[in-house]
Amino acid sequence: MLIQLRDIVEQVSKAENVHQALTILVQETCKAMQTECCTVYLANNDRHRLELIATQGLKFSGQSVHIPFEQGLVGLVRRSAEPLNLAQAQQHPDFKYFPKLGENVYQSFLGTPIIHRRQVFGVLVIQQRSPRQFSEIEESFLVTLATQLAVIIAHSQAQGVWTLKGRQVRSFKGLAASRGIAIGKMWWDDTHPDLSKVAPASSLDIEYDQEWLALAVEQAIADFRRMRKRFDSELNKDTLAIFELYIHLLHDPMLKADLNRQIEQGDRADWALRQVIELYAKRFATMSDPYLRERANDIKELGHRLLFFLHNHDKRESGFKDPVILVVRELTASILAGIPRDKLLAVVSLEGAANSHAAILARALGIPAIMGAQLKPEILRGKLGIIDGYSGDIFIEPTKQLLKEYRSLSHEEQELSQLVEQELSKPAYTQDGQRVELMLNAGLSADTNIAINQGVDGVGLYRTEIAFLMQHGFPSEEEQTQNYRLILSSYPDKRVVMRTLDIGGDKALPYFPIEEDNPFLGWRGIRFTLDHTDIFLIQLRAMLKASAGIGNLNIMLPMISSSQEIDESKALLERAYQEVLKTIPELERPQLGIMLEVPSILYLLPLVADKVDFVSVGTNDLTQYLLAVDRNNSRVSDLYEHVHPAVMMALKHIFETCQQHKLPVCICGELAGDPIGALLLIGLGYRSLSMNTSNVAKIKYILRKVSAKELAQLSQDALAKPYADQIYHTVFSYLEQKGLAGFIRAGKK
Numbered sequence: 001m002l003i004q005l006r007d008i009v010e011q012v013s014k015a016e017n018v019h020q021a022l023t024i025l026v027q028e029t030c031k032a033m034q035t036e037c038c039t040v041y042l043a044n045n046d047r048h049r050l051e052l053i054a055t056q057g058l059k060f061s062g063q064s065v066h067i068p069f070e071q072g073l074v075g076l077v078r079r080s081a082e083p084l085n086l087a088q089a090q091q092h093p094d095f096k097y098f099p100k101l102g103e104n105v106y107q108s109f110l111g112t113p114i115i116h117r118r119q120v121f122g123v124l125v126i127q128q129r130s131p132r133q134f135s136e137i138e139e140s141f142l143v144t145l146a147t148q149l150a151v152i153i154a155h156s157q158a159q160g161v162w163t164l165k166g167r168q169v170r171s172f173k174g175l176a177a178s179r180g181i182a183i184g185k186m187w188w189d190d191t192h193p194d195l196s197k198v199a200p201a202s203s204l205d206i207e208y209d210q211e212w213l214a215l216a217v218e219q220a221i222a223d224f225r226r227m228r229k230r231f232d233s234e235l236n237k238d239t240l241a242i243f244e245l246y247i248h249l250l251h252d253p254m255l256k257a258d259l260n261r262q263i264e265q266g267d268r269a270d271w272a273l274r275q276v277i278e279l280y281a282k283r284f285a286t287m288s289d290p291y292l293r294e295r296a297n298d299i300k301e302l303g304h305r306l307l308f309f310l311h312n313h314d315k316r317e318s319g320f321k322d323p324v325i326l327v328v329r330e331l332t333a334s335i336l337a338g339i340p341r342d343k344l345l346a347v348v349s350l351e352g353a354a355n356s357h358a359a360i361l362a363r364a365l366g367i368p369a370i371m372g373a374q375l376k377p378e379i380l381r382g383k384l385g386i387i388d389g390y391s392g393d394i395f396i397e398p399t400k401q402l403l404k405e406y407r408s409l410s411h412e413e414q415e416l417s418q419l420v421e422q423e424l425s426k427p428a429y430t431q432d433g434q435r436v437e438l439m440l441n442a443g444l445s446a447d448t449n450i451a452i453n454q455g456v457d458g459v460g461l462y463r464t465e466i467a468f469l470m471q472h473g474f475p476s477e478e479e480q481t482q483n484y485r486l487i488l489s490s491y492p493d494k495r496v497v498m499r500t501l502d503i504g505g506d507k508a509l510p511y512f513p514i515e516e517d518n519p520f521l522g523w524r525g526i527r528f529t530l531d532h533t534d535i536f537l538i539q540l541r542a543m544l545k546a547s548a549g550i551g552n553l554n555i556m557l558p559m560i561s562s563s564q565e566i567d568e569s570k571a572l573l574e575r576a577y578q579e580v581l582k583t584i585p586e587l588e589r590p591q592l593g594i595m596l597e598v599p600s601i602l603y604l605l606p607l608v609a610d611k612v613d614f615v616s617v618g619t620n621d622l623t624q625y626l627l628a629v630d631r632n633n634s635r636v637s638d639l640y641e642h643v644h645p646a647v648m649m650a651l652k653h654i655f656e657t658c659q660q661h662k663l664p665v666c667i668c669g670e671l672a673g674d675p676i677g678a679l680l681l682i683g684l685g686y687r688s689l690s691m692n693t694s695n696v697a698k699i700k701y702i703l704r705k706v707s708a709k710e711l712a713q714l715s716q717d718a719l720a721k722p723y724a725d726q727i728y729h730t731v732f733s734y735l736e737q738k739g740l741a742g743f744i745r746a747g748k749k
């Protein structure tokens with residue numbers, strides 16, 4: 001049977017479309033199981049019924065044939081989500097005769113649910129005229145077939161090629177990357193030069209090719225500078241760093257040397273470019289950290305731009321008369337920059353994730369964006385579409401009703417964003433006068449050109465590892481000093497918390513690979529730096545030197561799990577301090593803090609509180625370690641619940657312990673920048689939150705509209721709930737009451 005199963009799967013997978021696949025499936029299943037009838041029903045949840053999609057053996061003329069969820073044996077299989085194996089189906093109490101189907105000729109019935117990720121998509125049934133009790137092997141055959149079928153259906157649904165009868169709207173789903181709603185004409189653009197299409201070609205004149213390439217590099221640098229300038233007044237410096245990063249990479253001597261070497265080996269400039277860029281991109285693409293994987297896209301984007309200039313294209317003018325929803329294969333910062341803002345309603349990218357630089361840029365520009373949308377772009381051109389950047393939904397040729405709903409949401413949204421921006425420069429006070437410190441999470445770019453963001457009280461987390469990851473070797477003490485000084489001097493009167501290197505785990509250095517079975521439980525963060533005191537001391541000295549005369553440096557240690565790690569780090573910091581003191585006698589001592597992200601430290605906190613000046617809670621890792629859920633694994637992403645009751649309890653415990661020990665505490669995980677999370681945290685007592693730029697204005701606005709006293713009660717209520725969604729809805733209802741639910745949009749998590 002295994003061979004038959006493989007054959008069916010193979011034949012089905014070769015089908016040109018899903019309907020053909022299902023027809024093949026029912027025919028081949030009948031043959032394999034030597035039975036007369038096989039049928040696929042698909043659940044239409046909107047209409048509470050199972051719809052016949054494909055059959056061999058039943059009456060089916062392609063018109064709508066359906067069974068209500070609560071009726072018949074097929075309905076029972078869906079409800080129980082279990083196989084049902086009956087030799088005499090008519091004798092079962094749930095049996096119901098559907099004259100439309102012409103089932104009366106069949107006696108035996110074997111039905112199995114089609115399940116994908118806990119969701120019952122439909123039911124697969126085989127039937128036979130003579131009474132037959134199907135064997136266990138036959139039953140498991142059908143179950144296996146149903147699991148394969150579930151994957152095919154899930155895939156076609158994601159591609160939008162699956163439409164149930166009665167549905168007029170074509171909808172697709174992608175990753176919500178930049179919030180907002182857009183309604184307009186879709187525009188599919190595939191005209192950007194594609195490096196992957198460059199064919200092998202030899203150089204006829206090596207010197208000429210090297211010059212040709214050098215010129216393209218110069219033009220690309222000038223182009224990125226132009227784009228940077230264009231956005232200077234619109235974007236904050238952190239976001240503009242995307243262009244700086246490209247310019248930085250284009251100046252990279254290693255990249256230039258590799259390109260020239262490739263040409264010297266006899267390859268034409270464009271072919272050399274493709275090979276070198278692909279090699280660089282591969283290094284990043286193999287990293288397990290999603291952020292770093294996306295840096296591969298930056299490298300590829302550089303390649304595309306260089307190719308553009310190599311082929312000496314004229315700068316393409318945007319030919320859009322009216323604003324459009326742009327659909328591209330892969331959204332890049334330069335595509336975004338190349339189109340006037342007033343011509344761009346939203347963007348949909350077939351590739352990429354919500355963490356890419358292009359997505360960051362889209363957020364900063366306030367352009368709704370959906371990434372990783374699985375759809376056939378050709379069918380979209382010129383059609384009217386709705387983009388829901390909150391949920392990742394894309395609707396093509398929507399109904400009047402849907403358009404009306406989205407128009408009113410869009411209107412509501414415009415009003416909200418105007419409101420929020422008006423209050424950005426005001427301090428974050430709650431209605432009952434509680435001051436909340438709002439800090440910035442920075443450093444997610446290799447570039448260090450971060451200017452003062454006037455809306456924040458300082459930098460609560462500066463991630464230093466990216467500069468290490470973008471290089472070919474560990475950055476020198478001097479390079480690091482310059483980097484850190486730029487940041488510290490950008491916030492002369494505000495606190496800047498710099499975290500020491502947090503590599504390992506999912507952030508492996510290309511030039512220092514670490515192979516481990518369980519990298520998240522392995523050589524990560526402080527464990528790595530304490531084993532490499534050379535690297536640690538260089539970084540500490542660089543931070544100290546960078547702070548000379550500014551005095552706003554705070555140093556934070558990641559992944560602390562024991563007292564020894566704090567003691568050893570303090571000893572090394574003291575050593576670095578004494579060394580730097582020799583050249584800078586008036587050097588101020590930085591404050592020292594630790595990240596609370598490994599659960600052991602929760603219990604140790606009372607015993608180590610006097611060893612540190614402050615703590616900061618990394619809810620991203622704390623959640624992953626408390627719930628034993630890999631934060632990067634999409635298979636278990638449903639279990640990674642930001643407001644899981646255990647996480648809430650841990651946060652309550654941390655706050656109370658810090659209070660007892662008079663230890664300043666901040667939250668720097670993603671929870672702090674989430675409206676639901678931020679309200680819960682304030683309710684638990686926290687008064688310092690650090691978040692990404694895009695969340696500052698919104699969180700500040702919300703905090704200015706709520707009362708800390710009410711939030712305390714709300715958090716107390718939430719903490720009595722055993723389920724994450726109950727906690728979520730408790731806070732959501734409060735936001736609704738306050739008229740602030742528009743920031744969350746209809747209960748979307």
Ligand code: PEP
Pocket residue numbers: 461463502597617618619620621622668669670
């Ligand atoms: C965290 O773990 O919550 C955190 C802020 O650090 P990172 O996301 O860099 O691990």
Ligand code: MG
Pocket residue numbers: 558597618620621
């Ligand atoms: Mg962390």
